[in-house]
Amino acid sequence: MTRHTDVVVVGGGQAGLAAGYHLRRQGLDFAVLDADPEPGGSWRYMWDSLRLFSPAEHSSLPGRLMPARPCGTYPGAGHVVAYLSDYEKRYDLPVQHGTRVDAVCRDGDGLVVETDTGTWRARAVISATGTWSRPFVPAVPGRGRFTGRQLHTVSYRCPADFAIPGDRSARRSVIVVGGGNSGAQIAADLALDGGVQVTWVTRRPPRFLPDDIDGRALFDVATARRRALEQGRGDTGGVASLGDIVAVPPVRAARDAGRLSAKPMFTRLTATGARWADGGHTCADAIVWCTGFRPALAHLAPLDLRGPRGHIATAGTRALGEPRLHLLGYGDWTGPASATLIGVGRAARDAARDIALLLSD
Template sequence: MTDHSDVVVIGGGQSGLAAAYHLRRLGVDCVVLDEQATPGGAWQHTWDSLRLFSPAAFSSLPGRLMPPQPGETYPDAAHVVSYLADYEKRYAFAVRRGVRVEGVHRDGPHLRVETDSGAWRARAVISATGSWTRPFLPAVPGRPDYAGRQLHTVRYRGPAEFAGQHVVVVGGGNSGAQIAADLAYDTELTWVTQRPPRYLADDIDGRALFDAATARRRALDEGRTDTGGVASLGDIVAVPPVREARDAGLLTARPMFTRLTRRGAEWADGTTAEADAVIWCTGFRPALSHLAPLGLRGPRGHIPTTGTRAVGEPRLHLLGYGDWTGPASATLIGVGRPAREAARAIAADLQAGA
């Protein structure tokens, strides 16, 4: 059996919901297919102490401000999950849960979306699957031989299970800094980074990051000099737990080790550190395997786009994967604008086709 919708949105996290909101405002019929059993996207799988980089009012999806979290300037992941669930309920989007998309195929004037519970035909598809399901682990020498526990950011939940252990945290971005700060009090922590940690000024948060990313995209689009965007400001937002651990002298980073041994890490100068566990805060790759049948993959696994539209398949839009699909589009505050642009482009295409 095949169902039909003008637009199929793949992914019911923040990007998919932002797309559904703008499509709804334009009167475009759409269905959201989400693999998750409950609302909240990837936020429902993060570690307990994770904090947003911006206050609630500056972390909102289009059409509804995120309410503040009592007692917190920077909301935690559970607050974000509640907000997304409320957002979805408020607008009564057509979300089909527990549906895993297996492939998107060309089907004459339509795109056919094959799932584990049937197929959908659509005149346009928005892929908004993010990257949380594709954690990246670097090919470090000795990693297969290391006898301790290895886990990526996606498997970290909190410091209790590591209390009293030697733990190596790898990564100099926000995840690495937040997890290192989380572990700094109850473990023997070794924090390693590719380059010395670059903290943003304490009064800078996600609002400034969004503005920097937007300014960079505007400069590139207009052929002006690259401003450097977010990277020009630093790598780490000093949210309160990070700031407290840093100011207490508990966040001293070492350079990246050259290899793992059976018992821990070893540096080029021969120094070593024992490790009961290594936590890889080394980022993610876009989750795009469902688009493989379209044959669109380009350099570094990205699909070439103009704005959000795939160059090789104009009926497909990609949303929320990073700056290549819109400035800061992988953030709550940043996804609204490219979602609106994608919805407008799709509505114009549908009207022209009709």
């Protein structure tokens, strides 16, 4: 049996929930299809010590502030999961958890959404699947020769995972690769634990933002860049002009204690560690690849829209090659700051308005 609706939203994380909020305000019929069995999106899989870049009240989806943390501390992933779960219930959003979307196809004046639980026919689709399910690891020479443990950000949880059973005094040697926020936070987490010997590796010297800069300021900077571009003024450079790493308290503590000094990228891996251009070698028991993600867009392959770097060309959130498709929350190419809690609301509002206008014709 095929079910019918105005809009299918693919993905029930923060972007999908923001889309649902604004689609309801537009009076549209819609369904949110989410592969995860429970609410919370990718936040359910984050490492234990992760903290947001901003206080709770500046990390909210449209319509409802995230409850504050005691003493204004920055929320952890568990707090975000609880907030998203409550948001979904509060607005009675029609999220179908445990439904994996396999393909989106054209069919006359509509789009067909094929899932593992049945088929939907929609007049428009919002893809909000994010990037967490597509971790990226670079093709470093010798990667296949390394005999230690290799894991990506998606699999890291805490320093205790690297403990040596039966020997609390022994120290594992771990190389953390990546000069962004994930790399800095995970390297700091391991360095501050004291039970791990950490080598932090980055392709270029890490750029820490000023200590008083957090997600609030970053959102303002991204917004100012968007306005400048829309008005035909020069590109301000946005967040990238300030730096790469937000100095959240654990990162600041590790940096100030001298435990967060980065080495340049190694040239190759060996069976036992990493070798540098100067011939030096560092032994390692494990490597954590904090090397980013790619957009999870395999379900859109039948539409044949992907271009360079795997992106789909968009005007705002609307796909240029398929006006019935919007992409939400994948990064600045689908709306400034749209991959953040505070930033996705504006892009979701614009997408819902665009869809409502399209369906009214």
